[in-house]
Amino acid sequence: MLYLTSAVLGAALCCFAYLGLRARWVDGPVDDYVTARNSQTSSTLGLSFLASGMGAWILFAPPEIGAFVGPLALAGYAVGSALPFIVLGLYGPKIRRALPEGRSIAEFADACYGKGVRRWVTLVSVGYMACFLAAELTAIGAITGLLSDVPPALVIIGVALTTLVYTAVGGLRASLATDRWQAWLLLALLLAVGSVALWRLPAMPSEAALPSVPVTNALSVALTLVIAVTAANLFHQGYWQRVWAAQDDQSLGRGAWLGGGMTVVVVMIIGGLGTLAAMSGVALGEPPMPFFALLSDAPAWLSLPALVLAVTLVASSVDTLQNGIASLVVARSEQRGVSLVATRWITLILMVPVVIIALQGLSVLRLFLIADLLCAAIVVPVLLGLWQRMTPLAAVGGGIAGLIGAVLPGWVSQGSLVAGFLAASFPGSVPTLGPFLGALVASTLVSVVIAAVIRK
Structure with missing residues (x-):
């Protein structure tokens, strides 16, 4: 066989x-x-x-x-x-x-x-x-x-x-x-x-x-x-x-x-x-x-x-x-x-x-989740590139905000920055909503706000 x-x-x-x-x-x-x-x-x-x-x-x-x-x-x-x-x-x-x-x-x-x-x-x-x-x-x-x-x-x-x-x-x-x-x-x-x-x-x-x-x-x-x-x-x-x-x-x-x-x-x-x-x-x-x-x-x-x-x-x-x-x-x-x-x-x-x-x-599941989270932090600023008011500053600012937003839910809920980073690294390889939602919302809001305030 x-x-x-x-x-x-x-x-x-x-x-x-x-x-x-x-x-x-x-x-x-x-x-x-x-x-x-x-x-x-x-x-x-x-x-x-x-x-x-x-x-x-x-x-x-x-x-x-x-x-x-x-x-x-x-x-x-x-x-x-x-x-x-x-x-x-x-x-x-x-x-x-x-x-x-x-x-x-x-x-x-x-x-x-x-x-x-x-x-x-x-x-x-x-x-x-x-x-x-x-x-x-x-x-x-x-x-x-x-x-x-x-x-x-x-x-x-x-x-x-x-x-x-x-x-x-x-x-x-x-x-x-x-x-x-x-x-x-x-x-x-x-x-x-x-x-x-x-x-x-x-x-x-x-x-x-x-x-x-x-x-x-x-x-x-x-x-x-x-x-x-x-x-x-x-x-x-x-x-x-x-x-x-x-x-x-x-x-x-x-x-x-x-x-x-x-x-x-x-x-x-x-x-x-x-x-x-x-x-x-x-x-x-x-x-x-x-x-x-x-x-x-x-x-x-x-x-x-x-x-x-x-x-x-x-x-x-x-x-x-x-x-x-x-x-x-x-x-x-x-x-x-x-x-x-x-x-x-x-x-x-x-x-x-x-x-x-x-x-x-x-097992690469945890690495996959971290890579997914990094992508979630910057995907909206990248796709907003066809919006005429978007600028490099808005894209970079949105991406940085997305990374901070990923850490923020764990930081707020557990009162520790270290705990926030740990939660965003998915211990136990368990997908949780907080980091992804925080990354997506923060990157979108900051990108749109910076683009709306600063003209090209």
Whole structure:
């Protein structure tokens, strides 16, 4: 079984590499490597948004939220996962008109505020995407160890190298080409594996009930997840690339709504399996993994499609993240006369620490929450850049206020600045609303007030 599993996973990765390399733009300009400008239809974009947004996290986080907090918080998670696409679908046409030759969120920040804010935004974006990469590769290692005898390190390195090869050579077109196939494959595999998990669900006991979490607590978790996931993913350069890859404004809008709609459905279905697992009394494990708990007594053959599903999920998000980081490096490199070949090497070097972290098998949830909070503190000042009255001072002031606002709830409630910082670092890796709401409200208010008082 070890050799069969290794062969199947290797074949899947080779197929992704072939599809990506076949789509490469031979000797094309750097701009096409980074944006595939004005080339993608709404259906292609919709499938790409789905595939690039769906990582291995959907097999862990939504089922756990569904099992322990219930449908209300799960709905918040689903909406938060899809909302970045919708925001870019609605806001993207304005960005395209204001910056027709743009390529990244950093260039958008530069055009609105100047190079100082651009550097800040670039740092946040690369940091967030690096955390995302480490989390996805860590997840595929954990799933591999759970479902097979294949060494997790082998799969981690295999996914990282395979996706790096076709994204480094083919750029965004390679990522978009594989996304189409990966989206259909992950939908088919999710349907197959989810159906078997549902079929093997024990009969519901007479006392079965939804998680007994107060509505106010469930609403708090839902709102926290909406803010955290939306704010962080708006710094996902892979999504911003698709703003300029769209054929036109209509393709962007339709693709965003299509990808967002499918994302909501997928997250709700997978999370719903977690709710059903908890209600049926299945042992969820320690640490709890409701989705995999449903597969614990499943036929041995099911582990193979489940592993292919996990590899597909990880590869579809990792190639987008790698290409997003490369595009930010390209934008900086062009100003300094660095070649595209050198940029590819820089991207490869950046992957080394990411893979090393993933090989440790660490929990990155707390790092994710801190990165999400940093994004939440500056997302509104950045997006307000198209408002004519916004200034660099208003953007920077709003961002600083957002960071202070993140600490303020814990500081006020516990009467200690140290306690405020501790609360904003999410001890126990528990998402709480206070820091996120404080960051969002403070950054918005201060940005608007400074912009309204000080004219350009």
